[in-house]
Amino acid sequence: MRIEKDFLGEKQVPEHAYWGIHTQRALENFPLSGHPVHSNLIKALALVKVSAAQANMELGYLDNDTGYAIIEAGSEIAAGKLADQFPTDALQGGAGTSTNMNVNEVIANRATELLGGGKGQYLVDPLNHVNMHQSTNDVYPTALRIAAIKMLLPLSEQIAELQDVLQQKEAEFAGILKPGRTQLQDAVPVTLGQEFSGWAQAVARDRWRIYKVEERLRQVNLGGTAAGTGINAPREYIFLVIEKLRQNTGIGLARAESLIDVTQNADVFTEVSGLLKAAAVNLNKIANDLRLLSSGPFAGFAEIRLPEKQAGSTIMPGKVNPIIPEAVNQVAFQVIAADLAITMACQNGQLEINQFLPLVTYNLLQAIDLLGKGASILAYKCVSGITVNEERCLELVEHSLITAPILMPVLGYAKTAEVVKYARREKVTVRQAVKDLGYLSSEDAEKVLDYHLMARPGSADKPLREE
Numbered sequence: 001m002r003i004e005k006d007f008l009g010e011k012q013v014p015e016h017a018y019w020g021i022h023t024q025r026a027l028e029n030f031p032l033s034g035h036p037v038h039s040n041l042i043k044a045l046a047l048v049k050v051s052a053a054q055a056n057m058e059l060g061y062l063d064n065d066t067g068y069a070i071i072e073a074g075s076e077i078a079a080g081k082l083a084d085q086f087p088t089d090a091l092q093g094g095a096g097t098s099t100n101m102n103v104n105e106v107i108a109n110r111a112t113e114l115l116g117g118g119k120g121q122y123l124v125d126p127l128n129h130v131n132m133h134q135s136t137n138d139v140y141p142t143a144l145r146i147a148a149i150k151m152l153l154p155l156s157e158q159i160a161e162l163q164d165v166l167q168q169k170e171a172e173f174a175g176i177l178k179p180g181r182t183q184l185q186d187a188v189p190v191t192l193g194q195e196f197s198g199w200a201q202a203v204a205r206d207r208w209r210i211y212k213v214e215e216r217l218r219q220v221n222l223g224g225t226a227a228g229t230g231i232n233a234p235r236e237y238i239f240l241v242i243e244k245l246r247q248n249t250g251i252g253l254a255r256a257e258s259l260i261d262v263t264q265n266a267d268v269f270t271e272v273s274g275l276l277k278a279a280a281v282n283l284n285k286i287a288n289d290l291r292l293l294s295s296g297p298f299a300g301f302a303e304i305r306l307p308e309k310q311a312g313s314t315i316m317p318g319k320v321n322p323i324i325p326e327a328v329n330q331v332a333f334q335v336i337a338a339d340l341a342i343t344m345a346c347q348n349g350q351l352e353i354n355q356f357l358p359l360v361t362y363n364l365l366q367a368i369d370l371l372g373k374g375a376s377i378l379a380y381k382c383v384s385g386i387t388v389n390e391e392r393c394l395e396l397v398e399h400s401l402i403t404a405p406i407l408m409p410v411l412g413y414a415k416t417a418e419v420v421k422y423a424r425r426e427k428v429t430v431r432q433a434v435k436d437l438g439y440l441s442s443e444d445a446e447k448v449l450d451y452h453l454m455a456r457p458g459s460a461d462k463p464l465r466e467e
């Protein structure tokens, strides 16, 4: 162990650790979730530190040795090195100061090492050098925006892949007529392709929404320091640091019009989370539908078969469960729950900052991660391998009364109701009933009850028109 000091006193820090006394105190203060801060937030914070060091060096506030050492140490962290040096719990009081200090301390010790010093010697100081012209309150929200943007783009691609797989199935099943169901009761026929098209369209909307919302996160408050007023940050630095950050991240970031606003308001995270929730709602609906349609195999709907991924039961040999949709349901529940936590955290900010951003980070980045993985397993471990039970679909259409509504434009409501009553009583098909009752000739009945036209818009256009 080595001894480090701060204004509260002394503390032992493990000799091997790149972190310092602030992080050590945080480890003791927040034994909460057991999860460290998301690695993408750490990487984004490291890029902010690199950008600040570049700006400070260029403007003459940092000497070159110190500046370059910070830049190198920060770049290593941004590239994923020293990942085990960020043990601070994801849930923490203090608006993210512990995370900011964890990054400051690791950069300071690594930079010290690069300059030939030992850990704890602080040739590069975590506060005076690494945190120069910054506050947690501007670097943390900025880093969270960067981390979220970097994760949202791959998420929108993962959702696009799910859309693509759903559309392939839409085309494959375009000719399969099956019962529609409304309120879970037999309704008019649809094609299986049409059911896939409904899911694909919902997912297409999610993809677009998530792709677009990334733009809303590009307004950052870096340079605003503690309260958005920019106290302690030189004017040229405030302008230059954003430029550096743009170059280092490759993202079109802009200084927010009002640094005060972006320092205290977290509504953009509620907005992003709301869109993730909408996507979760859609994934959940698809997973529910797939579980219903594949139920059985003998005593259920049994219209489709999901790929069999693993043995389902320890007591019922041969049973296979819809594990992928079930997992996706749980992903959706988790994302929806995260949205509530994010909403509460965002709405409880007070005066100059939102002190609950650590909870927002924890939930938002996890939700993006989960949603992307959920969309991928749904696409590639389930939807792509779905097959149809064509005979079952046809049998359900033929032996239910769901084709009867297509008689309405020809026979009207009352006679169609008679056909339904008769078919039910005599246990015959609708086709048979309409003939038995003498409402249509055999030839006309075949024309009107043409299964190829059933689920097409325009099926009511003069069904008995003369050729």
Ligand SMILES: O=C(O)C[C@H](O)C(=O)O
Binding pocket: 094, 095, 096, 097, 134, 135, 136, 137, 226, 353
């Ligand atoms: O850590 C800081 O820079 C500021 C802190 O978040 C605070 O506002 O108390």
